[in-house]
Amino acid sequence: MASEFKSATMAASLVALIVIFFGFTSEKQQIAGERGEGFELHDEIIINVEEAYSAPTNSSSSPKERAGSTAKPNHQLRAAILFTGHIRAFEMKEVRTSQLKGIIEPLVVKGYKVWLFFATGNGDAFRNRPLFQGASPDVVREWITSEWNSTDGEGYIQAIQFEVYEDRAAVPQHYRQHCDWKSRATHLLDLDRFWHTWRRVRHTYRMATAFEDASGFKFDIMVRLRPDLLFLKEGDTSSIEGFLSNPVSAEKDSRGSSVVYTPPAKFIFGQATNDWVYLCQRSLCDSYFEMISPWEKCEVAAKGPRMCCSAWEPFYERTMEIARLSIKEIEDLFPVLPMRKGFIECNRLGAFPSLLKACYEKAKELGIKASWTCKNGKGELIIARTCGLNGDLI
Numbered sequence: 001m002a003s004e005f006k007s008a009t010m011a012a013s014l015v016a017l018i019v020i021f022f023g024f025t026s027e028k029q030q031i032a033g034e035r036g037e038g039f040e041l042h043d044e045i046i047i048n049v050e051e052a053y054s055a056p057t058n059s060s061s062s063p064k065e066r067a068g069s070t071a072k073p074n075h076q077l078r079a080a081i082l083f084t085g086h087i088r089a090f091e092m093k094e095v096r097t098s099q100l101k102g103i104i105e106p107l108v109v110k111g112y113k114v115w116l117f118f119a120t121g122n123g124d125a126f127r128n129r130p131l132f133q134g135a136s137p138d139v140v141r142e143w144i145t146s147e148w149n150s151t152d153g154e155g156y157i158q159a160i161q162f163e164v165y166e167d168r169a170a171v172p173q174h175y176r177q178h179c180d181w182k183s184r185a186t187h188l189l190d191l192d193r194f195w196h197t198w199r200r201v202r203h204t205y206r207m208a209t210a211f212e213d214a215s216g217f218k219f220d221i222m223v224r225l226r227p228d229l230l231f232l233k234e235g236d237t238s239s240i241e242g243f244l245s246n247p248v249s250a251e252k253d254s255r256g257s258s259v260v261y262t263p264p265a266k267f268i269f270g271q272a273t274n275d276w277v278y279l280c281q282r283s284l285c286d287s288y289f290e291m292i293s294p295w296e297k298c299e300v301a302a303k304g305p306r307m308c309c310s311a312w313e314p315f316y317e318r319t320m321e322i323a324r325l326s327i328k329e330i331e332d333l334f335p336v337l338p339m340r341k342g343f344i345e346c347n348r349l350g351a352f353p354s355l356l357k358a359c360y361e362k363a364k365e366l367g368i369k370a371s372w373t374c375k376n377g378k379g380e381l382i383i384a385r386t387c388g389l390n391g392d393l394i
Contacts, residue, residue: 020262021212029278055272077111077247080203082289083118089339093147094366095230100148102231102336103223103277104156110237111246113158115211115219118227119165119204150197154336161211165203171195198292205289222285228359230339232358236332243281250281258284263334265353273316273327277334287323291316331355347372347383356381
């Protein structure tokens with residue numbers, strides 16, 4: 001394994017791809033999520049923790065040792081992780097470590113070599129706060145190279161490409177004409193936010209495709225990952241073992257649609273797709289990462305300009321339908337929540353007792369709060385307004 005990583009690192013240096021530039025911004029208020037979902041809090045959710053959950057046994061073996069027992073694929077597997085979205089909590093070492101343990105190491109164990117692509121800009125600085133708030137780009141570069149590019153003497157990341165992408169383009173004028181956005185100021189703000197977010201998603205994707213063109217190979221899988229996500233535990237890849245071992249073709253659902261993988265929509269209190277994390281077989285990634293391209297021209301089947309007037313949710317769902325993609329939600333594969341300075345949004349996990357317990361324990365481990373989550377007088381873990389935003393660790 002060590003020789004493979006060293007060879008890959010030398011090869012990556014030949015194409016001179018490491019360009020590091022990155023930033024962070026923090027936000028401690030109640031978060032409505034990247035896609036504008038609303039905040040929902042039930043009056044009270046009570047879970048008998050001891051009956052609902054038993055903590056998994058963490059293996060003490062290293063990724064190298066675990067990889068030794070994994071069947072060798074018939075070709076070298078390659079994964080691209082595309083970081084895009086809010087970048088606030090990436091400044092916290094706990095978040096970076098959880099991402100390494102939660103998704104990068106499991107892929108390495110499965111025999112994957114991993115490349116990172118990251119595009120950020122002022123549009124990712126929530127409510128116009130400074131892009132680099134807690135550290136300079138040079139400091140962030142040191143974090144990545146010291147924490148992720150070398151563990152126990154082995155490099156986990158083949159190459160890292162970071163860019164600052166300042167998008168000056170405005171929403172096309174014909175949207176305002178067709179949809180009368182001027183009369184809906186709130187929706188106009190949502191439209192601008194969507195516009196710049198998804199142009200940045202596309203830019204990150206094109207960084208990866210340019211790398212493919214230059215290197216002469218295609219990735220096997222791509223993963224979009226929000227940088228501010230905390231993995232509550234290591235992602236369990238057993239549910240997609242067959243696909244990861246041989247990702248030549250995607251899993252199919254009962255209707256024959258190709259499957260892509262995300263966390264549950266219930267994490268965002270809604271029915272919409274929760275693409276905090278989005279894993280796709282390489283040939284299926286274009287429609288998602290390039291979604292803004294047809295939206296810019298409002299070209300979706302025969303729907304015409306009116307399709308885009310309802311902002312982006314119906315457009316998003318229609319795009320997935322046209323591409324014949326089916327979302328498969330797996331909470332154990334992506335046990336993630338947005339991390340904030342001082343608390344974890346554990347209140348999102350009312351429907352997932354095992355993860356709620358893991359979130360509560362993670363908060364205690366890190367010495368921070370579990371939002372709206374506490375134990376009642378009977379020792380039961382509850383989500384309730386009486387717990388308060390910052391929770392109450394007992």
